[in-house]
Amino acid sequence: MTGATIHIVASPESWIEQAAVDQLHQTARLEGIDRIVGLPDLHAGRGIAVGAAFWSPSHVYPHLVGSDIGCGMGLWRCAMPLRKLRLDAAERKLRGLEEPWSGDQVARLADAGLSRDLAGEALGTIGGGNHFAELLRVETLHGDTEVDPAALYLMVHSGSRGLGHAILERHLAQHNVAGLIAGEEACARYLAAHDDAMAWAVLNRELIAKRFLDRLGTTGERLLDICHNSVTPHRGGWLHRKGAAPADKGLVVIPGSRGDMTYLVRPRQERADEALHSLAHGAGRKWSRSEAKDKLVRRFSIADLERTKLGSRVICEDRDLIYEEAQQAYKDIHQVVRDLEQAGLIDLIATLRPLLTYKTRRA
DNA sequence: ATGTCC
Secondary structure, eight states: OOOOEEEEOOOTTSOOOHHHHHHHHHHHTSTTOOEEEEEEEEEOOSSSOEEEEEEESSEEOHHHHOSSTTOEEEEEEEEEEGGGOOHHHHHHHOOOTTSOOOSOHHHHHHHTTOOGGGOOTTTTOOOSTTOEEEEEEEEEEOSSOOOOTTEEEEEEEEOOHHHHHHHHHHHHHHHTTOOEETTSHHHHHHHHHHHHHHHHHHHHHHHHHHHHHHHTTOOEEEEEEEESEEEEEETTEEEEEESEEESSSSOEEEEOOBTBOEEEEEEOSTTGGGGTTEEEOSSOBSSOHHHHHHHHHTTOOHHHHTBOTTSOEEEEOOHHHHHHTOGGGBOOHHHHHHHHHHTTOEEEEEEEEEEEEEEEOOO
16 A cells, blocks of 8 residues: 655765655655655655655656646757857846747747647746746866857746646645546546646746847757656656656756756666656755745845855845745755766766846846 | 745
């Protein structure tokens, strides 16, 4: 009945909070959950640990995916070379990304195979929490790679905004946290809505990147887009990823906190199954939002946090949010990536340095 | 996380 195996990918040097491990054990009791993997960025969430993958041969559990269905990372190589970037000018030009996108939503939705009913004010906007759009440059190349060190890069972290939230709310109102049986109609309905939210989130990141690059007077080429909140068919069952990047969808970016490095990595396949074909999706929280605010508000001014230890800039005019999302609230990304490397799950391609992060101009 | 809760 409670036979799920739990495997945590983390070296003894990595600190994993007990509350998160306890949450994995709670989730292991759900009917039909066979295997659980915690990644090195594992941390406690609201009931469900973040940085984990859950496999079931028989059940789909929407609350294991959470409300931000399709949330993930996109990475673009900008047409504008790094040497042309003027940070002061860029900072002035970057504003208004919270406003609704005035382009042809219906056409873009149709291209993505989505109904015009999914148009709305949130499409093309970053949102709150840990979401951002960030300019980066190559810090280090690891071995032979086609990554261009003279290029400027844009990374976008966002999701399905109110759409995924509404899909989960609708499910919970009917079923609470009971699982859906694969093959039954209610399950198919959820999965159809989930897949729409995933496609919507991919389009959202695309539009955010387009708007961001428009303001800088340039264009970009998308190098990758990966979702870290999803449930997908896997080996005859269902693989839920809650803050876990897929290791079977090509290159992956693993972002540090704003103010630390981001890694571009290539998943290795030999031992991928041990980690349920999943990778860490970032540094992982060390402190909850409220802890971060309490600890940091006495030590740092807003101006302090608008410049990071790497000298990058953070545009975040929401003063609660800039404390909640400060780099100090996150674990060490270098250790997280070392753990994945040691576990034989990745090869490093490049380390990317943040230059400017846009979160919100909404005060 | 949230066309977000006070």
